[in-house]
Amino acid sequence: MELYQLGYFLEIARQRSFTRAAEHLRMAQPALSQQMKNLEAELGAALFIRGRRETQLTAAGKAFEPRAAALLAQAEAAKLVVSDVAQLRGGRLVIAAIPSVSACLLPEVIRAFGKQHAKVGLQLLEESSERVAESVESGVADIGFLQPPVSQRTFETRVIIAEPFVLLVAKAHALGKAREVALKQLADESFIFYKGRARDTALEACRKAGFEPRIACESGELETIRALVAAGLGVAVVPELASHSLPKTIQAVRIREPKMQRQIAAVWKKGGHLSPAAQALLRLVSAAEMAGR
Template identity: 40%
Template structure:
């Protein structure tokens, strides 16, 4: 489409071609007849050709108008398809989400979450990647994933990634052998026979 041609002008052009009358086309498109006529004149100027034969009894397409009509219909249909596709993506009706999670979460939390997500958004192609937290963060930074569940401290996330803590889990050590204090560090466990 040429730079100066606007979708609204093509809409008005198709309306006039279908109605074969400027006043009826203006009523159908909910615009004043002078405004519609001005848009058609601008379109004709941009294209360098008259599109309609105008008479008191109505209008008919010129050869240039006949050449433009199927193209205008296709352009308007494509614009509507693009609008719908974007709306469906924004409303999570369609699209693709690349999601990553570590094996421990893939075996426990992820299946239930994915099942619920797919039930709510059946048109979204959800792709799961299983990997270690460091690998998943690397894939996020590289743009290979859209989202990931990782096991890490929120402060460990690289700049540029948004982090939302979902749950906090304490790891505990259970031992038949007494430990030196109530809270043990990994270094406290070195050298012990297990």
């Protein structure tokens, strides 16, 4: 059963004539008659009583008419939904991101997206890089922002940021007025580690600098990291993105050596279609990153 056959059937029912229906549909009457014979054969029942002056519906035809109309209406509604999503007039976009991205990069991007595409619903999930990847792979999230690596067999990736790490210290700290620091100078300090892959990068850098860091605390919450640093409980080695909009009580200091850098990548499922909404968001993220350079 084809949707166009339902349309033909309803037009004949409205016109009560194959001839008038064919004229209205701009098709040959024999072709219309053949389509209805095919439909009746598939349904296993006659739909029309073909009179000399008027065509009427059989009992089966009368029972079928409201259902055919409902099916066509549902198909049209489905077309509208797809069109709305394609034209960013509706739909929903789920974003998964690591905390530094969700706190420091996405707020302005989401605000701009909301102004441009107000009818698209947005949901933001804040996770570790591993959980971001899981959310995208499972289909819970449409697009993710994380610190690589990820499986190249599973994901499409696009690097959007390459950033250094910096040292966060309280302004009252001895290094609070320093412009740069070598990590080996911090061997006697207490460290507050930012959980996730950023932690692994910082820990490896400390070891390369010749010492095992003394860990005072670990947290996956950026505001908690900042509050603990401000309180003088330790120093934190964090990605530069996490040093944006710092409170006045904290100073970001450049790390001279060893060189520390990470990438942030947008990821989506390999072979998957990146939705129009996700494409629009990705363009805004790229524009925001370029503006921040």
